[in-house]
Amino acid sequence: MKIMITGACGHIGSYIFENIHKAKKVKNVSLIDNLSSKRYSSLFNIKKNKKIKFDFFNIDLSKKNSLKNFKKYDVVIHCASYTNAEDSFSIKKEMFRNNLNCMKNIIKYCKKNKSNLIHLSSTSVYGKKAKIVAENDKHLLKPQSPYAEIKIKEENLLNQNKKNLSYISFRLGTITGVSKGIRFHTAVNKFCLSAATNGYITIYKTAYNQYRPYLSLRDAFKIFLFCIEKKVFNNQIYNALSGNFTVKQILSKIKKNKKKIKIKFINSPIMNKLSYFVDTSKIKNLGLRLNSNIEYDIKQTLNLFKTIR
Numbered sequence: 057m058k059i060m061i062t063g064a065c066g067h068i069g070s071y072i073f074e075n076i077h078k079a080k081k082v083k084n085v086s087l088i089d090n091l092s093s094k095r096y097s098s099l100f101n102i103k104k105n106k107k108i109k110f111d112f113f114n115i116d117l118s119k120k121n122s123l124k125n126f127k128k129y130d131v132v133i134h135c136a137s138y139t140n141a142e143d144s145f146s147i148k149k150e151m152f153r154n155n156l157n158c159m160k161n162i163i164k165y166c167k168k169n170k171s172n173l174i175h176l177s178s179t180s181v182y183g184k185k186a187k188i189v190a191e192n193d194k195h196l197l198k199p200q201s202p203y204a205e206i207k208i209k210e211e212n213l214l215n216q217n218k219k220n221l222s223y224i225s226f227r228l229g230t231i232t233g234v235s236k237g238i239r240f241h242t243a244v245n246k247f248c249l250s251a252a253t254n255g256y257i258t259i260y261k262t263a264y265n266q267y268r269p270y271l272s273l274r275d276a277f278k279i280f281l282f283c284i285e286k287k288v289f290n291n292q293i294y295n296a297l298s299g300n301f302t303v304k305q306i307l308s309k310i311k312k313n314k315k316k317i318k319i320k321f322i323n324s325p326i327m328n329k330l331s332y333f334v335d336t337s338k339i340k341n342l343g344l345r346l347n348s349n350i351e352y353d354i355k356q357t358l359n360l361f362k363t364i365r
């Protein structure tokens with residue numbers, strides 16, 4: 057089996073290729089990234105594996121025909137994207153251009169080659185006050201950033217092309233856990249970095265007691281493995297999370313591993329003042345139980361800095 061991982065140097069992509077040997081029958085894995093995230097370290101010392109050959113391609117997927125020389129891959133896991141939601145306000149135009157052009161090129165490639173596609177959306181597409189939000193609650197979609205607006209556009213592009221395309225799309229919660237390409241611009245990792253380097257953990261005033269969804273990298277990989285091995289590409293969207301937690305709960309998990317932390321409350325440009333629980337019934341019905349302990353991920357992340365006093 058041949059697998060293409062786009063955005064392979066990033067946080068999620070690097071975790072996938074480090075673990076892809078766990079998928080049966082995988083022989084060739086192509087890693088594509090334009091190195092815009094500068095995660096060169098993801099490519100250091102890739103573990104040799106007797107059964108898998110890795111190739112790396114430095115390609116900008118937003119460029120037309122960027123994949124024209126690529127023959128068929130059985131599965132494409134599409135992670136290539138600009139991903140900083142907070143920055144997306146100041147680089148809105150560029151983020152729309154990059155992410156949507158990448159998406160269009162990937163769709164075109166998968167249709168032409170009959171490749172199965174795993175698409176990564178985000179639970180940040182939700183943003184209305186609700187007790188619980190589920191995939192079919194279209195009235196609860198209210199992106200609070202250009203980044204999240206783009207995710208909805210990507211989902212719509214997939215839906216518009218569904219006739220000749222086999223895909224599955226996951227609305228991932230905020231990722232927790234350590235990978236070679238780990239990045240620190242999302243909530244938990246950012247808090248861990250500040251805690252570990254004795255800086256202030258900045259918290260959005262409005263978010264302290266609000267529930268948000270989080271997904272362990274281990275559960276994210278479990279999902280991808282499941283789709284690859286069971287060939288589940290049913291053109292559906294699924295929420296994917298290990299649990300819903302408040303910022304207060306996340307901070308108490310950090311405090312268990314780092315006794316003294318400093319907190320500063322600030323205003324956020326993402327004015328998402330609304331609390332919501334993300335529903336997991338649909339993914340459970342698929343047969344997937346996501347239950348990795350994010351406290352373990354937090355401990356691992358803090359441990360990266362363990363020799364700092």
Ligand SMILES: NC(=O)c1ccc[n+]([C@@H]2O[C@H](COP(=O)([O-])OP(=O)(O)OC[C@H]3O[C@@H](n4cnc5c(N)ncnc54)[C@H](O)[C@@H]3O)[C@@H](O)[C@H]2O)c1
Nearest residue numbers: 063066067068090092093116117118136137176228230231
């Ligand atoms: N990390 C999270 O918490 C999270 C949560 C929900 C959804 N997601 C989604 O999962 C996917 C992967 O996220 P991540 O955290 O690994 O992001 P990341 O920023 O760590 O990695 C993305 C990678 O894509 C590459 N890239 C960007 N534009 C490219 C282009 N034009 N051509 C080739 N490569 C390009 C970057 O160099 C980077 O290495 C994204 O679609 C993201 O929106 C992530």
